[in-house]
Amino acid sequence: MSTTTLIGFGGRLALRVPYRAALVSLGLTFAIIGVLTWSLMTGSYPLDSTQVWATLFGNSPSDTASTVVWEFRFPRTLVALLVGAFLALSGAALQYVTRNPLADPSLVGVSQGAALVVVSVTILAPGMGSYLRPILAFGGSLAVAALILLASSSRRGGDTLRFILMGIGVAALISSFTSALLTYGDIDRAMSALGWLAGSVHSVGWDEVRWLSVTAFFVIPAFMAAARPLSAIRFGEDVATGLGIRVRMARWGLIILAVALAATAVAAVGALGFVGLVAPHLARRLAHSGVGMHLVLTGLTGALLVGLADFAGRAAFAPIQIPAGLVTAIIGVPVFVALILRTQARSQL
Amino acid sequence: MNATRTICAATGFWLCLGGVVLAFLWHVSVGAKAIPLGTVWQAITAPQDGVFDHVVVRDLRMPRAIFALSVGAALSVAGALMQGVTRNPLAEPGILGLMAGATFAVIIGIGWFGLAGTAYVPLFAAIGALIGAVLVWTIASAAPGGATPLTLILSGAAVGGFLYAVESAAILLNEDTFRNFRVWLSGSLAGRDMATYLWALPWFIGGLIAALLIAHQITALAMGEETAAGLGVDTFKIKVAALGAVVVLTAAAVSVAGPLGFVGLVIPHLVRLFVGSDYRLIVPFSAIVGAGYVTLVDIAARVVLAPIEISTGIVTTMLGAPMFIWLVRVKL
Numbered sequence: 001m002s003t004t005t006l007i008g009f010g011g012r013l014a015l016r017v018p019y020r021a022a023l024v025s026l027g028l029t030f031a032i033i034g035v036l037t038w039s040l041m042t043g044s045y046p047l048d049s050t051q052v053w054a055t056l057f058g059n060s061p062s063d064t065a066s067t068v069v070w071e072f073r074f075p076r077t078l079v080a081l082l083v084g085a086f087l088a089l090s091g092a093a094l095q096y097v098t099r100n101p102l103a104d105p106s107l108v109g110v111s112q113g114a115a116l117v118v119v120s121v122t123i124l125a126p127g128m129g130s131y132l133r134p135i136l137a138f139g140g141s142l143a144v145a146a147l148i149l150l151a152s153s154s155r156r157g158g159d160t161l162r163f164i165l166m167g168i169g170v171a172a173l174i175s176s177f178t179s180a181l182l183t184y185g186d187i188d189r190a191m192s193a194l195g196w197l198a199g200s201v202h203s204v205g206w207d208e209v210r211w212l213s214v215t216a217f218f219v220i221p222a223f224m225a226a227a228r229p230l231s232a233i234r235f236g237e238d239v240a241t242g243l244g245i246r247v248r249m250a251r252w253g254l255i256i257l258a259v260a261l262a263a264t265a266v267a268a269v270g271a272l273g274f275v276g277l278v279a280p281h282l283a284r285r286l287a288h289s290g291v292g293m294h295l296v297l298t299g300l301t302g303a304l305l306v307g308l309a310d311f312a313g314r315a316a317f318a319p320i321q322i323p324a325g326l327v328t329a330i331i332g333v334p335v336f337v338a339l340i341l342r343t344q345a346r347s348q349l
Numbered sequence: 350m351n352a353t354r355t356i357c358a359a360t361g362f363w364l365c366l367g368g369v370v371l372a373f374l375w376h377v378s379v380g381a382k383a384i385p386l387g388t389v390w391q392a393i394t395a396p397q398d399g400v401f402d403h404v405v406v407r408d409l410r411m412p413r414a415i416f417a418l419s420v421g422a423a424l425s426v427a428g429a430l431m432q433g434v435t436r437n438p439l440a441e442p443g444i445l446g447l448m449a450g451a452t453f454a455v456i457i458g459i460g461w462f463g464l465a466g467t468a469y470v471p472l473f474a475a476i477g478a479l480i481g482a483v484l485v486w487t488i489a490s491a492a493p494g495g496a497t498p499l500t501l502i503l504s505g506a507a508v509g510g511f512l513y514a515v516e517s518a519a520i521l522l523n524e525d526t527f528r529n530f531r532v533w534l535s536g537s538l539a540g541r542d543m544a545t546y547l548w549a550l551p552w553f554i555g556g557l558i559a560a561l562l563i564a565h566q567i568t569a570l571a572m573g574e575e576t577a578a579g580l581g582v583d584t585f586k587i588k589v590a591a592l593g594a595v596v597v598l599t600a601a602a603v604s605v606a607g608p609l610g611f612v613g614l615v616i617p618h619l620v621r622l623f624v625g626s627d628y629r630l631i632v633p634f635s636a637i638v639g640a641g642y643v644t645l646v647d648i649a650a651r652v653v654l655a656p657i658e659i660s661t662g663i664v665t666t667m668l669g670a671p672m673f674i675w676l677v678r679v680k681l
Contacts, residue, residue, distance in 0.1 A: 102503065151678060165439075165499065165677045168506055172610065173670035176663045179535060183659050273510065322518050329514035336507045340500060341492050 021289035028300035035307040079204045080310040081303040082212040086265040088302020091276020093258035096230045104277035105262035108167025112174040113144030114266035122193045137267035141259045196270040208268040215264040227292035272325045274332020369641040376414040417647045418640040420606045423598040425639025428613020433567040434591045437498040438680045441614040442599040449509040450481020451603040471549045475600035533607040536662015552601035559594040567628040609662045611669020
């Protein structure tokens with residue numbers, strides 16, 4: 001394999017760097033910067049790339065350009081990128097932990113749990129500060145995840161697939177409660193909640209960027225530390241136990257991390273479907289690598305996907321905006337179908 | 350069937366029918382202004398033009414109750430047929446993509462082809478339901494392992510999610526055309542006119558008759574294809590007939606009430622608990638019990654949060670999804 005090993009700290013730290021994966025991640029980073037520039041340029045007040053970069057570095061050509069970029073386009077694009085990375089990582093973690101290639105936060109009800117809580121808060125207690133939203137959303141998603149895991153575990157085994165079916169059922173149930181709340185609530189608030197539910201990035205601001213960054217600061221390092229237990233759990237619980245991993249604790253820890261990421265993302269922009277499903281698989285296609293590198297690639301791919309989806313939804317039928325969530329679903333379902341066609345043989349019911 | 354069983358079945362049938370009639374009358378009497386059952390009965394049997402309550406009953410409440418009855422019967426029978434033919438306890442028009450297809454086709458037919466005439470709605474719904482069913486079935490059988498309950502549900506979820514996304518985008522792009530369809534999309538019996546129903550009525554009747562005619566062979570099919578073939582059933586012909594009946598029934602239900610999830614899942618299972626596995630009994634009982642169920646659900650949807658009304662589809666999902674979860678846990 002085309003890898004090289006960096007050894008530091010007197011042999012205590014050895015880092016294997018796969019060339020291809022490193023190159024791919026570099027390429028992805030450039031692509032993300034490209035999408036960022038592109039989406040800062042496009043809109044009802046077009047700018048060119050030099051103006052955009054000048055504005056970002058503080059010497060803006062005009063006050064209008066500064067307002068457009070700093071107040072509207074930049075926070076929105078940042079949120080899209082962060083949310084993409086969050087959902088992708090969450091999906092990857094769920095897929096590793098449940099050893100199920102079809103796991104995705106929006107498919108198994110985790111996103112819907114967060115959505116239900118956020119909609120309830122928006123409708124029943126509209127005065128509540130927006131900083132509480134991600135925390136409450138986390139509570140809701142965690143409850144749903146625990147419910148699904150407990151309901152799908154059984155002595156007969158084979159619970160990874162039951163997990164998905166259970167998730168589909170729970171997701172339908174929770175969505176129906178959300179819809180009922182929407183009919184019950186005041187029409188203006190319901191309409192704002194409805195736009196949010198479709199997975200729309202267009203009303204976000206610096207608040208969302210702030211709490212997404214705070215979450216990223218705490219959760220992403222934990223994720224990277226989890227790369228080792230993840231790579232062991234991949235081979236099954238017995239092997240992982242044999243390798244000295246406390247499987248139970250690692251599993252629940254990772255699920256909590258995955259749920260935290262998905263819940264924060266949903267609290268910011270609503271349910272963006274299928275990103276957590278598509279990004280990990282795409283990342284694996286781009287470059288084979290160990291778990292750690294795969295997580296990095298997954299995060300970058302997710303950011304790129306949602307950044308592009310938001311851009312496409314904004315530009316394709318301007319001035320009408322298609323929520324990014326619809327774009328990701330339209331892209332994601334064919335991938336989902338391809339996965340159904342490929343993966344059943346290994347995991348018969 | 351021996352004599353005792355026939356008597357039992359007949360008694361049960363008439364009891365259920367009586368229950369449905371009661372549910373129907375209750376449905377009509379409940380509302381913003383409670384109308385006593387006596388007046389309801391009078392309005393149905395001997396209507397007088399001048400009496401306000403009679404007009405309310407005949408023009409506003411009764412149509413809705415009739416919609417509820419028909420839709421419930423159609424969806425439950427469709428679910429029963431699907432469960433029998435695919436031998437999949439989790440089969441249902443909503444889960445296996447038929448409803449998504451029908452809804453999608455109606456939305457596209459109205460948005461792109463500007464079909465204002467209600468006559469075409471059932472036809473479009475039927476084409477959509479057929480496409481949805483074929484798509485889900487093709488994906489599931491192409492998967493390694495074939496069309497197991499699991500692959501069917503997953504491909505149903507995939508097709509449903511995709512159509513929903515495209516549909517939402519189409520609605521966003523043309524909000525004016527679709528303003529009236531917002532409520533319909535969540536599965537509601539409110540505000541539909543009699544004209545739509547009359548266009549769908551032949552579809553309801555045709556589908557139900559077809560279902561009753563093939564019920565006997567479905568019993569054989571439910572025991573397995575080899576068994577059915579051994580009993581002299583032309584399995585391919587019956588499957589096609591069943592698919593046709595399911596598509597027609599789903600299309601009729603969707604064009605009247607929009608997507609009502611999980612009705613076709615709950616009722617056949619409930620019925621099977623009492624009448625066993627003979628589809629000659631399951632089909633008619635599903636029709637009756639399903640009609641009563643949706644009528645009761647619609648009462649709940651109107652009463653629980655009165656004066657606000659919840660969409661009927663939301664309530665059927667709230668009641669049906671736990672059943673789905675339970676079935677996954679027990680049967681898979």
